[in-house]
Amino acid sequence: MQESIVEIAKAASILKLLGDKTRLTMVKMLDTNDCCVCEFVEIFKTSQPAISQHIRKLKDAGVVKETRRGQWIIYSLNKSSECYPLVQNILKHLPNQDFKLQELEKQGLRISCE
Amino acid sequence: MQESIVEIAKAASILKLLGDKTRLTMVKMLDTNDCCVCEFVEIFKTSQPAISQHIRKLKDAGVVKETRRGQWIIYSLNKSSECYPLVQNILKHLPNQDFKLQELEKQGLRISCE
DNA sequence: TCAACATATAATCATTTGCTTATATAATAC
């Protein structure tokens, strides 16, 4: 998990992706919980297209993958990505973000996607 | 070295900085050798101001530090930075870039800064 | 089939980014 070498240009593109507060937080959240778009929309208090566009970039880079579950699309970390070890190592340095989902739960807003 | 927690916003700003091929390569190079601006200018085949501006961003974020040596300014990784552990962990995933300095040496262009 | 919901895509726009050229600052060597 620790020692995987990623080409410089590829690594730079991954770091650039993660170099956005919204995307970085999303990925950290996905490290412990799969999430759907509607949850992110609630949590980041931004528009649904904005979230969709962030997710698309992460998906295009292979960082996340999607699974359709009925009308919802559930996103999760793509553990078989070439850059997953790099991403993991970065996430280790970030504070846990589970409280965000817990807050959603308190407001009863998380039930929708189950 | 491994487990240091960095605030999400701070981490995102560091990742954004490293999310540029030129800066990422520079930092990887500095991991094994201190360098001066003129070396980077040769290596990246770009203008001196462009290099200066990249270095300034890295310096402002505390990623690198400078030491003046006569008319040269030698840059090195700032190992006492709060985000040094994060940076180190990222660099581990990158291919060694020493060949770049070796090529410079072959051309005799590295002597200038010694 | 159609209304409602979840998500994606397109078009647009203001902001940020990274480069260039021109110029300033600082140290060295004569």
Place this chain on the structure above:
DNA sequence: GTATTATATAAGCAAATGATTATATGTTGA
């Protein structure tokens, strides 16, 4: 001091980025 060298800063500009609004697509359930 003055020329030379190394580096920094400023101004300007084209390209990339991230948001918004409007619209399209796809799924569910009556």
